[in-house]
Amino acid sequence: MEQQTSKHEKVKQHLQKEITGGYYEGGDKLPSEQRLCDYFDVSRVTVRHALQNLENDGLIYRKQGVGAFVSNQTYKSNLVRLTDFSEDMRKAGLESSSRLIDLKKVDPIKEVNKILDIRPDMKLIRVDRVRLGSGKPVAFDITWLPPGYGQLLFDEDLTTQTIYNVIEEKYEIPIIAGSYRFTAVKADEYVAEHLNLDPGDALFEIDRCSRTTGDKKVYFQKRYYNPEYVSYVMELSRKEDSEEASSKDGLPLKTFSPKFAK
Template sequence: MLKPGRPRHEQLSDWLREQIEQGVYEVDSRLPSESQLGKRFGVSRITVRRALQTLENEGLIYRRQGLGSFVRDQRVRQGLVRLTDFVEDMTQAGLTPSSQVLFHGPVPAPPEVARALGLDEGTTVIRLDRRRLGNGEPVAFDRTWLPVFYAQLLEGHDLETETIYHILEHNYGVPVLRGRYRIEAVNADAELAATLGVAEGRALLLITRLSTTHGDRHIYYQQRYYRSDRVAYELELERDPRRLPSAAHGLPLRDFEPVFNL
């Protein structure tokens, strides 16, 4: 029930906002009607409408005449046909990117990493773990392995504010020319759950990426775990490849984009 002291419409909008954020009401699901909310909380229809107007102004819901109020899909689109880094993705989506370095140091290359980077198993590589945030909220966790040669170029740089792409390209003239991606669904173990602020066993989107430069030299191998409630991928295909620009090399792929929900 609502408590005295604060305007009732603010308390009601807070309660509805919390229900939406907790996933009680999913995207495009209908909220209780104005009369239902009024009866439940003992408030007038005007109070309910003010609360709903607040949520609509915040972009959390949309209303349809005669049908009611629905949870809005807040995901922001931005493209992935062009190779981009996390900061570029977030900035283009209108979100403020930031990172937290959780680990940065030498480790023996695990078998999967060694194969990807063309190294012997157990070769020393540098591992960089970062929690990636959009508007201050956890969006992803990156675990990146770099050969020592490229890792040493990152020394002295603030890896919470600078990206690997930017450092290598702008400071050392090492362009990241190609990325090979693999996308799959995984469940969060205890470490990932704690890092991303989700329940253990929660579905995550794992994107494995191998980035290369001139001569097909491997710069890094990365595993990025996206919160599945905050990112999805949309794919747009072109049936007639002749309609695509030449840069697409004839592939029937017009757009492939992550969609953020923050």
């Protein structure tokens, strides 16, 4: 899985260098996905992942059925790159791993089924994991998937692989978007036990729903971070005396990323 991840990073870095180095001008069309696949000798999902990252960074924009185009230099993206736990840990210089607590089929949950846009009577696949950063219990995840996606996980080693890796890299189902909700909560007994905390201790909860093409929901996840180890840092962009600075939409969001204590 690490090899596949490095491939899409390699494609992204190559294209980013060409875009920022002046090889392309604003509005220029990038080579087709198939040409990029042939040139880099990678799969289509790897190319799409790289292009999605470039789009999130504001360097390109895409037109459905037409292709990818280089953004004008004045273009500012208000999107934040979608990452998974292993990517966050790697950036923080920590080794990621997981301790699988449970993987099973469960009865429908009205709220979760609604979020996943599946029938209210459809059973779910639930995955409970402790997420480790260099051996420390950094977070606890509870993830629900529709059975069509969840069944793909039963033969996988989820202690060393992420759901993101399995779904996207092995089965070539691209995770192209996600919605987040951030909340401060108190740990219940179940979560507190696995994070070596006391019930009632403060946690940072992130509810995340990830989507693939066609706006299909792949999974809904509740992640409980131990605030001792993680904080989120926001960087905004503002230019004095510019239209951007006075925009009614506020300051464009450049980055919103987790910072981990080692």
